[in-house]
Amino acid sequence: MTFAVVTLIIFSFLSAFRVLIGPTLWDRLLGLNLVTSKLIIIIILMACLRMESFLLDMALVYALLSFIGIIFISIYIQRKGRF
Amino acid sequence: MRELISDIIIFIGIAFIALGIIGIYRFNNFYSRALVASKVDTVGYITIIIGVMIRHGFSYFTMKVFFILLITLIINPLITHSIVRSAFISGYKLRKE
Numbered sequence: 001m002t003f004a005v006v007t008l009i010i011f012s013f014l015s016a017f018r019v020l021i022g023p024t025l026w027d028r029l030l031g032l033n034l035v036t037s038k039l040i041i042i043i044i045l046m047a048c049l050r051m052e053s054f055l056l057d058m059a060l061v062y063a064l065l066s067f068i069g070i071i072f073i074s075i076y077i078q079r080k081g082r083f
Numbered sequence: 084m085r086e087l088i089s090d091i092i093i094f095i096g097i098a099f100i101a102l103g104i105i106g107i108y109r110f111n112n113f114y115s116r117a118l119v120a121s122k123v124d125t126v127g128y129i130t131i132i133i134g135v136m137i138r139h140g141f142s143y144f145t146m147k148v149f150f151i152l153l154i155t156l157i158i159n160p161l162i163t164h165s166i167v168r169s170a171f172i173s174g175y176k177l178r179k180e
Contacts, residue, residue: 001090001093004093004094004097004131007097007101008097008100011100011101011104014104014107014108015104015107018107018108024113024170024175026113026117026166026167026169026170026175027113027116029166030107030113030116030117030120030121030163030166031107033121033159033162033163033166034103034107034120034121034124037124037125037128037155037159038100038124040128040151040155041100041128041131041132044131044132044135044148044151045093045131045135047144048135048138048139048144048148051144053143053144053147056144056147056148056151057147059151060147060150060151060154063151063154063155063158064154064158067158067161067162070162070165070166071161071162071165074165074166074168074169075165075169077169077173078168078169078172078173080173
C-alpha cells in the first residue's frame with residue numbers, strides 16, 4: 001500500500017512536469033486536472049492506511065474545489081479575459 | 084485473502100495511471116493528449132477506489148469512499164470537456180502534419 005502511495009507521488013510529479021512543459025495553455029490546465037486527481041487518490045490511500053475518515057471529507061472537498069477552479073479558469077480563458 | 088485481492092486491484096489501477104502518464108508524453112497535439120489522459124486517468128481512479136472499497140468491506144468508511152467515487156465520476160469528464168471546449172472555441176487548430 002505504501003508502495004502505491006510512493007508511485008502515485010512520482011506520477012503526480014510527472015504530470016506536474018507536464019504543467020511546466022505544456023506548449024499551450026490548455027495543456028497546463030490538463031496537467032493541473034491530472035495532478036489534482038492523483039492527489040485525491042493519494043489522500044484516499046492515506047486515509048485507508050491510517051483508518052481516519054476525516055481525510056475522506058478533505059479529499060471530497062478538494063475534489064469539488066478543484067472542479068470549480070478549473071472550470072472557471074477554462075471559462076475565463078475561453079472568453080479571452082472578459083469574464 | 085481480501086487484503087491480497089485489494090492489493091492486486093490497486094496495482095492494476097496504478098498500471099492504468101502509468102499508462103495515462105505515458106499517454107501524456109507520447110502524443111504531440113493537445114486533443115489526443117487530452118483524450119488519452121483523462122480517460123485512462125479516470126479508469127485508473129475507479130480501479131484504485133474499488134480496490135480500497137474491497138479492502139474495507141462494508142462500513143461507513145466504504146460508503147464515504149463510494150460517495151467520493153460517484154462525485155469524481157461526474158466531475159472528471161466535465162472538467163476535461165470544459166478544458167477541450169475552451170481550447171476549441173479559442174481557436175486552437177491542428178496543423179496538418
